[in-house]
Amino acid sequence: MEKILKKALESTGKAEVFYGDYRTAEVSYENGKLKTVSSVRMTGAGLRLIKDGRLGYASTTDFSQSDRLVTAALDTAAAGPRARFDFPGDPGKIDSIDSVKERATKLGISEMVEMGAKYVEKLKKLAPDCYPDTSITVEHDRTRILNSSGLDYESEGAMYHVYFGATVIKGSDVLMVPAFKIPLEDEYDPELAAEEAAEKIRMAEKVVEAKTGPTTVLFSPMGLDSMLMALGAGFNGKYVELGVSPIKGLTGTKALSDKLTVWNDPTVRYWYRSGALDQEGIRTEKRALIREGVIGEPYYDLLTADMYGRRSTGSGYRNGFEAPPSPSVSLMAVEPGDKEVSEMLASMEEGLYVDFCLGAGQGNVLAGEFSNNIGLGYKVEGGKIVGRVKNLMIAGNAYDALKDNIISVGSRRGFSMTMCLAPHVLVDKVSVTAKK
Amino acid sequence: MDFRGIMADAISSYKGRADYLEVRIEQREATSLLYRLAEADSVSVKLVLGGSVRALADGGWGFAAFNDLAAVGKACEDAVTSARYVGSCLPASEKVSLARVTTAYDEVDLGISRGAKDVTLSDKMRVLGEYAQILAKSDPRVVSSHVRYGDFYVRKYFANSEGAYIVSEGSDMNASFGASAMKEGRPVEAFEGVGSTLDFTDLEGKHDVAREVVETCIETLDAEPVKAGVYTVVCDPHLAGVFIHEAFGHLSESDFIAENEDARKMMTLGRRFGQDFLNVADEPVPAGLRGSYKYDDEGTPAVTAPLITNGLLVGRLHSRETAAKMGEPTTGNARAVNHKFAPIVRMRNTVIRPGKADFDQLIGDIKLGIFAKAAYGGQTMIEQFSFSAREAFMIRDGKLAERVRDVVMAGNLFETLLNIEGIGSDFRWTGHTGGCGKGGQFPLPVMMGSPSIRIKNVVVGGR
Numbered sequence: 059m060e061k062i063l064k065k066a067l068e069s070t071g072k073a074e075v076f077y078g079d080y081r082t083a084e085v086s087y088e089n090g091k092l093k094t095v096s097s098v099r100m101t102g103a104g105l106r107l108i109k110d111g112r113l114g115y116a117s118t119t120d121f122s123q124s125d126r127l128v129t130a131a132l133d134t135a136a137a138g139p140r141a142r143f144d145f146p147g148d149p150g151k152i153d154s155i156d157s158v159k160e161r162a163t164k165l166g167i168s169e170m171v172e173m174g175a176k177y178v179e180k181l182k183k184l185a186p187d188c189y190p191d192t193s194i195t196v197e198h199d200r201t202r203i204l205n206s207s208g209l210d211y212e213s214e215g216a217m218y219h220v221y222f223g224a225t226v227i228k229g230s231d232v233l234m235v236p237a238f239k240i241p242l243e244d245e246y247d248p249e250l251a252a253e254e255a256a257e258k259i260r261m262a263e264k265v266v267e268a269k270t271g272p273t274t275v276l277f278s279p280m281g282l283d284s285m286l287m288a289l290g291a292g293f294n295g296k297y298v299e300l301g302v303s304p305i306k307g308l309t310g311t312k313a314l315s316d317k318l319t320v321w322n323d324p325t326v327r328y329w330y331r332s333g334a335l336d337q338e339g340i341r342t343e344k345r346a347l348i349r350e351g352v353i354g355e356p357y358y359d360l361l362t363a364d365m366y367g368r369r370s371t372g373s374g375y376r377n378g379f380e381a382p383p384s385p386s387v388s389l390m391a392v393e394p395g396d397k398e399v400s401e402m403l404a405s406m407e408e409g410l411y412v413d414f415c416l417g418a419g420q421g422n423v424l425a426g427e428f429s430n431n432i433g434l435g436y437k438v439e440g441g442k443i444v445g446r447v448k449n450l451m452i453a454g455n456a457y458d459a460l461k462d463n464i465i466s467v468g469s470r471r472g473f474s475m476t477m478c479l480a481p482h483v484l485v486d487k488v489s490v491t492a493k494k
Numbered sequence: 495m496d497f498r499g500i501m502a503d504a505i506s507s508y509k510g511r512a513d514y515l516e517v518r519i520e521q522r523e524a525t526s527l528l529y530r531l532a533e534a535d536s537v538s539v540k541l542v543l544g545g546s547v548r549a550l551a552d553g554g555w556g557f558a559a560f561n562d563l564a565a566v567g568k569a570c571e572d573a574v575t576s577a578r579y580v581g582s583c584l585p586a587s588e589k590v591s592l593a594r595v596t597t598a599y600d601e602v603d604l605g606i607s608r609g610a611k612d613v614t615l616s617d618k619m620r621v622l623g624e625y626a627q628i629l630a631k632s633d634p635r636v637v638s639s640h641v642r643y644g645d646f647y648v649r650k651y652f653a654n655s656e657g658a659y660i661v662s663e664g665s666d667m668n669a670s671f672g673a674s675a676m677k678e679g680r681p682v683e684a685f686e687g688v689g690s691t692l693d694f695t696d697l698e699g700k701h702d703v704a705r706e707v708v709e710t711c712i713e714t715l716d717a718e719p720v721k722a723g724v725y726t727v728v729c730d731p732h733l734a735g736v737f738i739h740e741a742f743g744h745l746s747e748s749d750f751i752a753e754n755e756d757a758r759k760m761m762t763l764g765r766r767f768g769q770d771f772l773n774v775a776d777e778p779v780p781a782g783l784r785g786s787y788k789y790d791d792e793g794t795p796a797v798t799a800p801l802i803t804n805g806l807l808v809g810r811l812h813s814r815e816t817a818a819k820m821g822e823p824t825t826g827n828a829r830a831v832n833h834k835f836a837p838i839v840r841m842r843n844t845v846i847r848p849g850k851a852d853f854d855q856l857i858g859d860i861k862l863g864i865f866a867k868a869a870y871g872g873q874t875m876i877e878q879f880s881f882s883a884r885e886a887f888m889i890r891d892g893k894l895a896e897r898v899r900d901v902v903m904a905g906n907l908f909e910t911l912l913n914i915e916g917i918g919s920d921f922r923w924t925g926h927t928g929g930c931g932k933g934g935q936f937p938l939p940v941m942m943g944s945p946s947i948r949i950k951n952v953v954v955g956g957r
Binding site for chain 2: 090098426427
C-alpha cells in the first residue's frame, strides 16, 4: 500500500489507497439437503487520486500490477469529475465502536453445518410437506485507508447472517417462505427459526380471496422494502442537490407522520459498517433522517459535498475496493414504536399482512412509487390471520403512505431485504387490486 | 503468466483426493463511467485477476475462491476439504454425480472487432459525453439526467480433472440513458439502453436514442398513473422478453426442480403451459449476443434448449449435476457471473418464437387495454411473479390512446402463460443493458428475443 501511495505521489499531491481483505464462508442447504461449503477470500486495493483538480479511480487485485494501477488512475483522473476537496488527515482521538460480532469470527464450518441441520430437521418435523432451504454466511472484512494527508486508518467488521426459508408445492400451488436474520445483540437460534417458518407455512395453508380497494396493511420489515428503498434514495445528497428527490426543500418541515423516526446510525454495536469514521476517513455521527415526521438533512460523501458546497456527513461507503465511495447510509434504522405485532394484528378489523413483495425497486423508486405483486401475504379478519392471498397487487407512494396513514409502529425490529433495521408498520388505505 | 501450468499443477496435486476438480482463472478489465447532466460524475477502471476451485468428493461439493494466484494450492485444499466434509454428511441417495460431457480442449475466439480494450478512455468519454449533452440540455424541464456506461473484457481459463482445458473470452459494452423531470415535487423518469459485445461502433451515433429519452420523459409529465384493474395487455418485444424470462425461464432452471419431488411432478414434460402457438426456447446463439457462448462455465458444450413447443413443456436447462440427477441431456447452462462464484443453472438468450399477427391485429379488437413498452424489471417466486413497464399507453377501441405511467403487472405461472392469446411477427432481441440476478450473482449478461405478445386478464396495480 505504501508503495502504491508513494508511486502515485510522484505524479500528484493528493492520493488515497483503500485496501480491503474480504473473507466469506458459507454453508448452504437446498431442498433440505446440504449443498455446498464455500470459502472466498478477496484482497485488493483501490487508488483514488486528484490530479489537476479532477478525481480518478482504479482498482486491482493483482499487486504485481501496481504501476499499471497508478497509470489507470491517472487516466481516469484526466476524464473524471472536478474535485476541490482534499483527503482528510488524522482525526485525532476517536471512539471505538464495536463492529465485530465476535461469534462470527469463531463460527467453524462444522458448527455452521450443524446450525443448518438443526433448522432443516426441526422444520421437516413441524411441516413435513416442505423443502427447507437455508444458508449460514460469515463475512469478515479488514480494511485500511492510507492517504496523502496523513490518515492511516484500519477497521474491521464481522457479521454472520442466516437465510432460512422453505418451499411447499401442492399440485400447481407454490408457496415460498423467505426469511433471514442478522444477529446483532442476540444470536441466531435455528430451532426458533424453524418454528417461525413453520408458522408462516401453517398460516398459508388455506388460500383465500381478497378484495380490490383501499385496505389496512400490516407490513413486516421485509414487506416494507419498497418504501425503505424510496427513503434511502430520497435522502441521498446527490439526488437532493440534483433536485429530483421529493425531500428537496423540505428539511425542517413536517412532511411525514409523527410516528415515523428514521436514523442513519453508525453507532449500532456489532453492525459490520459501524465505526467512528466512514470509508473515506470522515467522522460519522448518528443523525435523524426523519424525526417524528420532520425531514432532516440529506447524507453526503466527500465528492458530492464538494460538488455542491456542502460538508460530508461521514457517509462515504464502498462496495469493496472495486468502486469509488458513494453517498450511503451506514445503517438505516427505523425507530421502534410501542406495539407488539400481535396487538397490531388484533387491532385490524379487515386487512392484509404483507411479509414479502415481488419487484421492490423495479419502478420509479426515487418518486416513492411502489406497485408490487404480494409474494407472501395473508388476509386478516377480525384480528386474526385467516389464510394466504395470491394474485394480488398493492400500490401507493411511500411519501403519501407514511404521511397520513401510519396507524401504529411495532416494538421489535428485524432486517429488511435491503438491510435496513425496521419494525412492523401498520398502514391504512393502501390500494389493493385483486384478480376478481 | 502461465495459467495453464498453474492450473495443471494444482489439479494433479489434488485430484487424488476428489472425484472431480475444476480450476477457473479470470483476467478481467472493466471501465465504468457515469455522467450526471453534462458533467462526469464518476470514472473508474478495475483490473481483476482471480480464480476459484470447485471439488466434488464423496458426492459433496466444496468451493473456494481467491485472487492471489500464490493461494491456488490453499484454495484446492479448502475446496477438497469442504467437499469431503459435505460428502461425509450426505446419505447415499443425496450424493451428487455429474453427467458425462465431451472433454473439450479448445480456445474460443469471440470475434471481437472493436472491443472495450480497443477504444481509449477519452474516446469513450467523447462518445458518451455527446449523449450526456443531449440529455442534459435539450429541454429545460429535464432537471436530472445520466449516461451510465460499463464495459468489460475477460479472458477465462478453465481446466478440470477430466482433462478439459478451455480458454475463452467474454466481452460487453453497454450504456443506459436516463432523464428525469419534476411533477408536483416528484420525479418522472425515462430510460433507454444501447449495447454490444463485439463492436463499440454499435454504441456510436445513438444521439436519436438520447433525444427520444428526453421526449419520453417530457411526455410522461402529462401522463397520469394507470388506474388499477384487470386488463388485456399488449407487451412490446422488450417487455415480452422480460415476461418470458420471469414467467417461465427461471422455472426451467432445473436446480429448483431436480431435488424437489413435488416440483418435478408439477413440471412433468408434456404438461400444457400455453396455447398451441406458444413456442419458447433458450439458446446460446447467435454469435455476438450477450448470452451466446460455445462452452458454459463447467466446460459443457452449449446447445439450444427447446422449452415449450406448441404449448407443451418439452425441456429444461441443465448443469451437469441436474442433468445427471434427472437423467436428461446436458444443455450447457451452468454459468458463473465471475470467478468469485460457482457456476449455477442460468438462462442465456431466451426466446418466444414469432407468430403471424401484425401490431394492429394484436390491438385491433381490444376495447379497453394497455400497451406496455420496455421493462424496468421483473422478479419471480416461481408461481407468482411481477414485471414492470417503463412506458405505457391505454388502448381504447382498438387504437393507441393516452400515455399512462407506473404500470406494474402481477403474473401467475399457470394462468398468465395460458392467457397469451396473440403473438406478433415483430421479433427482436432486447436486453443490451442490465442483467439477471440469482443466488447473489448479478448482473449476468442474458438477452431476450420476442415479438409483441397479447395477454388477457392481467392484474395491473395502481391507485
